Amino acid sequence: MNALQLTQPQHPLQLVEVERPQVTPDTIIVKVHTCGVCHTDLHVVDGELPHPTLPLIPGHEVVGTVVEVGAEVNQHRIGERVGVGWLHQADLTCAYCTEGHENLCEAARWTGYTANGGYAEYVRVPAPFAYPIPDVFTDVEAAPLLCAGVVGYRSIKVSDLQHGERLGIYGFGASGHIVIQVARYWGCEVYVFTRSAEHKALAHELGAVWVGSAHDQPPQPLDRAIIFAPAGWIVPLALAHLRKGGTLCINAIHMSDIPAMPYELLWHERTIRTVANATRADALEFLPLAAQIPVQVATQTFDFRQANQVLERVRQSQINGAAVLQF
Ligand SMILES: [Zn+2]
Ligand SMILES: [Zn+2]
Incomplete structure (x- = not known):
């Protein structure tokens, strides 16, 4: 063959x-x-x-x-x-x-x-x-x-996303564009963080309520967030976007180092979890x-x-x- x-x-x-x-x-x-x-x-x-x-x-x-x-x-x-x-x-x-x-x-x-x-x-x-x-x-x-779909779905489960919550998606490639559709189906508001102009357009098309870059502050604190980009520098930024008690789920088999960050980003019972396979x-x-x-x-x-x-x-x-x- x-x-x-x-x-x-x-x-x-x-x-x-x-x-x-x-x-x-x-x-x-x-x-x-x-x-x-x-x-x-x-x-x-x-x-x-x-x-x-x-x-x-x-x-x-x-x-x-x-x-x-x-x-x-x-x-x-x-x-x-x-x-x-x-x-x-x-x-x-x-x-x-x-x-x-x-x-x-x-x-x-x-x-x-x-x-x-x-x-x-x-x-x-x-x-x-x-x-x-x-x-x-x-x-x-x-x-x-x-x-992209199955592991994206596991990320949603691990993030503990509940119906109607606000979800942030960092990186809008193959997984992100599937995850947003599951979240929208569950009545969630989705906030997408990406640099690519095409990915921004696709995010709007698929019903994102807000689209920006990881450095932008979303208009509302997020309940859950999922990082799909293998970029450790996003982690402190994403934590800063989360509400108290919120969950940050990292979906990456390989990621660049996470920079040192102040404890207060994690305090108030915020959680970081990872998805493997x-x-x-x-x-x-x-x-x-x-x-x-x-x-x-x-x-x-x-x-x-x-x-x-x-x-x-x-x-x-x-x-x-x-x-x-x-x-
Ligand atoms: Zn894969
Ligand atoms: Zn076994």
């Missing part, structure tokens, strides 16, 4: 022909239709995440059709359309897994990082970690839901919710052979919404 492979971090992906993965008793083989390009792919390619399994096929927003099913698999059938996200596999037996935190499992593997991902014609997936895709979404629309429950809750809303996914589609150029455009924040590779 054709695949895009990372052989050495900080080098471009190479288009190679490799052996198609073989099915095993507890896995399925998925023929890939589309694969979203997530900001985390950049961190993998740039060598900012330690110990990727090389050579590696990146990509963890995979949508495709099940073409082979292992002998022990009963939750999937051939011909079914499924999605695959960042959580490739967890042992499902450790203390984290048994309390529903398989996103924290020490034995977990990550799609497109420590297991081969979707920048290829086929991918092998452990059966419990593939999710049915609602019919309302095309293959292109569904791809960004698998990470996502669970199967997040995916199984979010995908039907996204269909019910229904979430409008802004996408830009590219031929999969253009992956290197697309990664560069993601780096420059030149994608409005989400970039999706098509096969």
